[in-house]
Amino acid sequence: MPEGHTIHRYARKHRETLAGQTITVSSPQGRFSAGAARLDGRTLEDVEAHGKHLFYRWDGGDTLHVHLGLFGRFRTHRGEPPRPSDGTRLAMTGDEATIYLSGPTACDLIGPDDEESIRSRLGPDPLDASLNGEGMEELAANLSRRRIPIGAALLNQSVIAGVGNVYRAEVLFLAGVHPEVPANEVPDEDVEAIWGLIRDQLRRGERAGRIITVDPKEIGARTRRDLKRGERLYVYKRTGEPCRRCGASVAHGEMANRSIWWCPTCQDRH
DNA sequence: GCTGCATGATGAA
DNA sequence: TCATCCTGCAGCA
Numbered sequence: 420m421p422e423g424h425t426i427h428r429y430a431r432k433h434r435e436t437l438a439g440q441t442i443t444v445s446s447p448q449g450r451f452s453a454g455a456a457r458l459d460g461r462t463l464e465d466v467e468a469h470g471k472h473l474f475y476r477w478d479g480g481d482t483l484h485v486h487l488g489l490f491g492r493f494r495t496h497r498g499e500p501p502r503p504s505d506g507t508r509l510a511m512t513g514d515e516a517t518i519y520l521s522g523p524t525a526c527d528l529i530g531p532d533d534e535e536s537i538r539s540r541l542g543p544d545p546l547d548a549s550l551n552g553e554g555m556e557e558l559a560a561n562l563s564r565r566r567i568p569i570g571a572a573l574l575n576q577s578v579i580a581g582v583g584n585v586y587r588a589e590v591l592f593l594a595g596v597h598p599e600v601p602a603n604e605v606p607d608e609d610v611e612a613i614w615g616l617i618r619d620q621l622r623r624g625e626r627a628g629r630i631i632t633v634d635p636k637e638i639g640a641r642t643r644r645d646l647k648r649g650e651r652l653y654v655y656k657r658t659g660e661p662c663r664r665c666g667a668s669v670a671h672g673e674m675a676n677r678s679i680w681w682c683p684t685c686q687d688r689h
Numbered sequence: 690g691c692t693g694c695a696t697g698a699t700g701a702a
Numbered sequence: 703t704c705a706t707c708c709t710g711c712a713g714c715a
Contacts, residue, residue: 421696421697422696422697424696425696471697471698486697486698487697487708488697488698488707488708488709489695489696489697489698489707489708489709490695490697490707490708490709490710491697491708491709492709492710504709504710505709506708506709506710508708521708521709521710522708522709522710523708523709524697524698524699524707524708525698525708574697576697576698583696583697584695584696584697585696586696630696655696676703676704677696677697690714690715691713691714691715692712692713692714692715693711693712693713693714694710694711694712694713695709695710695711697707697708698706698707698708699705699706699707700704700705700706701703701704701705701706702703702704702705
């Protein structure tokens with residue numbers, strides 16, 4: 420589940436659910452025992468997201484850094500929580516809810532230097548509301564420095580922070596850009612379109628809690644909510660199926676070690 | 690019960 | 703480019 424929209428949604432939800440409260444912290448699995456003991460009984464002050472990274476601020480100055488990786492997930496339980504699964508790395512209980520974390524790539528207490536080094540490796544975050552034109556310019560500059568295919572560049576978090584495998588395929592489809600086009604050869608107007616589409620789509624995803632890129636009108640549905648499973652995306656995981664716009668067979672390949680899909684007809688910009 | 694896969698990232702070679 | 707680390711669950715038998 421975790422692309423940037425999910426992470427920002429978690430930041431918002433966790434802030435709403437736990438910030439300002441005294442939190443009971445533990446590590447049922449044991450792999451975060453020392454950190455949990457240090458945080459236990461303290462106040463969670465704020466939660467921030469940058470790209471796919473989460474930063475939990477605690478009174479006294481500690482920061483908990485969480486990165487979900489491919490498998491990580493949070494579960495929130497209001498009231499009495501169920502027994503945590505064996506893989507539950509972190510449990511945080513506030514006044515009304517308990518949040519469990521399992522499968523993260525990172526769950527560590529970090530200092531200001533660590534955080535700075537993490538952030539310095541991240542490109543602009545399309546969900547950072549304080550950015551406007553700067554984000555797009557930074558993305559353009561980052562792309563102009565690379566010859567790798569645009570489809571690979573969008574997954575590189577130092578180029579743009581928060582895009583994952585679903586959005587890279589869907590946004591390139593929406594932009595009509597073929598994934599193989601070298602990053603530094605993507606025309607300015609397409610870079611602009613890509614930035615706008617990413618920001619738009621991630622915002623929608625953050626609000627909805629799921630990725631729906633298909634415009635419902637295009638397939639005869641009334642609203643996004645009416646779209647059934649299997650109707651919500653244009654190309655992702657649709658190998659060989661007809662393109663929703665032109666009917667051509669959706670192509671599949673590999674790029675940056677991950678599967679990628681595109682429409683050979685609609686994505687003709689080279 | 691077992692297998693394979695997944696919306697991620699890193700470090701070695 | 704490859705191996706490796708993180709878990710849970712769908713799809714099988």
